[in-house]
Amino acid sequence: MSQVATELTPVDRVAKLRADGRRRPRLIIVGLAVTLVAVFLVRVLLGTYTVTFPDFITILQGGSIEGARGARYIVLSDKLPRAVLGTLTGLAFGCAGAIFQLLLRNPLASPDIIGISSGASLGAVLGIVFWGSTGFEISFLAVAFSLALAILIMVLAAGHGGVGNRFILMGIGVAALGNAVVNYLLTRIDINSAQSAMVWMTGSLSVANWERILILLIALCLIFPAVMLFQRQLHALAVGEELAQSLGLNVTITRWLYIVLGVLLAAVATAASGPIAFVAFVSGPIARRLIGGRHSLTASALVGAIIVVFADFIAANFVPSGAMPVGVLTGAFGAPILIWLLVQSQKEGRS
């Protein structure tokens, strides 16, 4: 009898370990969601024109606050739209980055590196240089060019054999071409246009308005469900092609589906705010290290949103010039977190 008991103990232990392994990602995701809400509130409530939470509710319901009439305007037409747009683009970039990193099985593969962002930059800079575009025109050109370049990359990567590696290589080839043209154009224009092109290419939330948010929201409402629906297949694919195939998965279709979804996510987010630098790249590895080795699109999207909203809060309130685009700080803020997590996980012996 006692033998049975000792035999059960390891089984129990394994079961417990497995349960822990399942619980940790969930806990982290809940934690990240709470953090995102907190950061969002910090962005909206604190800083210039600090409002209390009850006041915020009053403002949302259409009332105004005694003694601070400006607060209503600042909250509704500056802080809130920026926070919402930041959240949405952050979610989209974080998710797109994780999709590419998972799909192409390369931690360096993000829309920044494989050509989608440089397509958007090319479109925007061409617009600024040749047609003096502003606002929605730039967004339209950016999305058109990033989709065109993405299609070019896909056509070049298509064919028999491993799509993954070739997609990366074609992506960096096309990205290099786009970047070279952008850099060349930047030297040919006057310094003010170059400066505004730089601001756009760094990514900024100062363009936030409700119209923009609505368009992005509709696009994301169409894309995110599709991403979530086939997530299981994506993870199966990431484990290994042969295994995925033996599980009855159509590897080619799944891969192309996710490439298209990732491209669309990156493209619509870029159109809304410019290619906010490095969010797509750092979110995936940060989320992965928080969770403890597993990929999670949800966690990565949440990390992306937290980074963007928090960086925007810092940019708007703690940087003297005041008009610092958010993309300047996402790298400066995301990179140290990633570096710290990398160092931390190395001390624990996993990488």
Add this chain to the structure above:
Amino acid sequence: MSPSLAHTAREKPHTQRQRTLAVTAALVVLLALAVVSSIFWGTRDVGVNTVWNYFTHADLPAMTEAVLDQRSVRTLWAGTIGAALALAGAGMQGVTRNPLGDPGILGVNAGAAFAVVVGISLLGINSSTGMAGLAFIGAGITSALVYGLASVGRDGATPVKLALMGAAISAGLGSLTSALILNFSNALDSLRKWQLGSVAGSSMEEFFPGVFLLIAGALIIGLGARSINNFALGDDMATALGENVMLKRFIIFIGITLLSGTATSMCGPIAFLGLMAPHALRALVGPDYRAIIPLSALFGAALLIVADTVGRVIMPPEEIQVGVTMVVIGVPVFIYLVRTKKAVEL
């Protein structure tokens, strides 16, 4: 054993060697053609006789002599820088085992750009020598930082950590650079020109201190070829084959830094060449780094000289910087090679 199997087993290394030799010969011819065209063509074309007279030190009009002086110097620069960047790229892909391994991923370009921008905006440095020095210091410090942080922990700087750490530090520095150039428009003005990469206005005096560092780096990468081949089998396997993986990786890393840091300080961050050359050669001669490394150098030199020549003749009297033309010429070649050859896996 069936006779056909024995036949292929004997045949394979033979054809492989022939292939490598053919590619070598083709690259040498390409390099020679590139050098010749670079000297003959430019905003001012010169005849065969003139070039002959120049090299036999016959009397020439001062103007022509100055043009030819300048052209041969910049051909030398373009060839040297091209070879250096291609070698650095080959070393980087070998050490990180990542097809995205580019000296830029190491943080060298980001560090150099950041140092240059700090120099211009905060320290008021504007001379080309000053910028070169800053770029070198920035590149060196950044890559030391990348390596140092990546090697915390017991298994040292593994390829994944190295690649991620390099990219993360590049990202952080990139942000700081944008922060500075958005606040100092004179820094943006200098940076946007420096960033393209150019060998115009190169001189023999500025060539010399750098070239020794480049030779040292090239020797390290060249002698490390066998170790890089072993790294490709994985760290455990390489250790079993008698490699001191951590030490060798560190030494090769120093070689990469010397090559790419010096090259960047000499003519700005020329992107893509380091990434492209090893992939192109892998598609042509297979995965053996003992062939990839020297041939990458030849390929890089030829490509950068051709790109520089094209940049000079395409819209005279203006010049397009070599960093731009290199990409415009290089990308189609790269796409063609990667698409037509199967062996692109690392």
